[in-house]
Amino acid sequence: xxxxxxxxxxxxxxxxxxxxxxxxxxxxxxxxxxxxxxxxxxxxxxxxxxxxxxxxxxxxxxxxxxxxxxxxxxxxxxxxxxxxxxxxxxxxxxxxxxxxxxxxxxxxxxxxxxxxxxxxxxxxxxxxxxxxxxxxxxxxxxxxxxxxxxxxxxxxxxxxxxxxxxxxxxxxxxxxxxxxxxxxxxxxxxxxxxxxxxxxxxxxxxxxxxxxxxxxxxxxxxxxxxxxxxxxxxxxxxxxxxxxxxxxxxxxxxx
Numbered sequence: 529x530x531x532x533x534x535x536x537x538x539x540x541x542x543x544x545x546x547x548x549x550x551x552x553x554x555x556x557x558x559x560x561x562x563x564x565x566x567x568x569x570x571x572x573x574x575x576x577x578x579x580x581x582x583x584x585x586x587x588x589x590x591x592x593x594x595x596x597x598x599x600x601x602x603x604x605x606x607x608x609x610x611x612x613x614x615x616x617x618x619x620x621x622x623x624x625x626x627x628x629x630x631x632x633x634x635x636x637x638x639x640x641x642x643x644x645x646x647x648x649x650x651x652x653x654x655x656x657x658x659x660x661x662x663x664x665x666x667x668x669x670x671x672x673x674x675x676x677x678x679x680x681x682x683x684x685x686x687x688x689x690x691x692x693x694x695x696x697x698x699x700x701x702x703x704x705x706x707x708x709x710x711x712x713x714x715x716x717x718x719x720x721x722x723x724x725x726x727x728x729x730x731x732x733x734x735x736x737x738x739x740x741x742x743x744x745x746x747x748x749x750x751x752x753x754x755x756x757x758x759x760x761x762x763x764x765x766x767x768x769x770x771x772x773x774x775x776x777x778x779x780x781x782x783x
Contacts, residue, residue, distance in 0.1 A: 552730075554582050559730035566698035566733055569674065576648035579731065580629065584654055599658060601634040607764045608720055608771065609634045612689055615718045615775050616640070619686035625675050625707055626693030629654035636664035640687070644670040645678070675703045683712045690719035692771075695732040695739060700748060708752065708778065716757075717776040723761065726770035745772055752776050 558575040565571060584599075597603045609631060616622060620641050624631055627644035632655045635642045644655050652670035659665040673679055675690075676699060688707045694700040704719065711717050722728070724739045734740060749756055757777045761769035 551582060555579065555730040559733070562731065563733055572674075573647055575731070576646075577650045580648045580650040580654060584629070584650075599630050599654075601630055601637055601658070601662060605764070606630070606634060608691060608762070611762055611773060612691060612718050612720070613638045615773070616687045616689060616716055619715070621685055622687040622689060623680070623685040623707075623710060624689045624691070625678070625703070626690060626696070627651070627655060627670075630658055631655075631689075631691060632668045632670070633658045633662050633664055635689070636667040637662065640667070642668045643685070644668060645673065645675070646670070647672065647674055676706060678706045678710055680710045682709055684710045686712045686715040688715070688717040690717070692720055692722070692727070694719060694721040694748075695729075695734045698733060700734065704748060705751075708776065711776075711778045713778055713780045715778050717774075717778070719774045719776075720762070720771045722771050740772060745774070749774060749776075755779055 558579060561571055562575050597605070613635070620639065621643075622635055622640040623643045623645060624635060625645050627642075627646050628651050632642045632644040636659060644652060646652050646655075649672045652672055655670055656665060656668065659668040671679065675693060675697060688711050690703070690707055694703065697703050700721075707717055707719070721734075721740050722732075723741060723745075726739065728739065732739065734744075745759060749759060755776050755778060757775040759772065759774050762771050762773045763769040
């Protein structure tokens with residue numbers, strides 16, 4: 529009995545549980561701040577600056593708690609990235625909207641020249657740190673801003689990615705419309721978002737449970753119905769489906 533107590537209640541284990549609680553409380557706090565006024569740009573930027581600093585610190589905490597795997601582009605659990613890469617093949621230039629830290633490196637290693645776009649400059653700084661670490665910084669550039677107001681001309685990119693961003697914004701229709709606007713005719717846009725409470729996070733603000741349902745997705749894609757290549761539920765190997773995957777092909781301009 530004494531040995532079990534020493535293993536389960538040692539200082540390191542208690543500190544690990546406290547570390548996890550502190551980080552979860554941080555996410556809950558900022559999720560509540562965003563919900564108070566999801567259109568307040570200053571709060572959004574402050575929240576995601578803080579969130580990406582937290583995520584970096586948490587992921588590089590003691591190995592037994594979490595470890596840096598999520599910032600390793602070769603981590604097997606970046607399964608959605610592999611789905612994106614296949615769907616986006618056929619062009620080199622890629623705009624990654626809401627790119628966060630690791631996806632620009634993953635996509636650059638897959639052969640894309642990536643423009644990483646995020647509301648958080650902290651996330652973009654992390655993205656360049658990882659790109660340099662993995663030797664692909666010559667294939668990555670970044671720009672900060674809001675996804676609802678992309679600072680790019682119409683038809684700027686042949687490929688656009690929105691990986692797990694729609695659940696974080698109050699106006700996903702506007703975000704998708706902006707991604708479509710900057711997509712070149714003949715180009716491909718790929719978006720994913722968890723449904724229900726899969727991959728739930730306190731900073732998901734879409735819907736009552738912070739997740740999407742079939743009716744939501746039908747409404748979202750209604751203006752692009754003729755250009756939907758696929759809309760399906762996808763899953764990590766060996767698990768139940770947890771995310772929607774949307775693939776749009778923008779029609780060529782008429783002569």
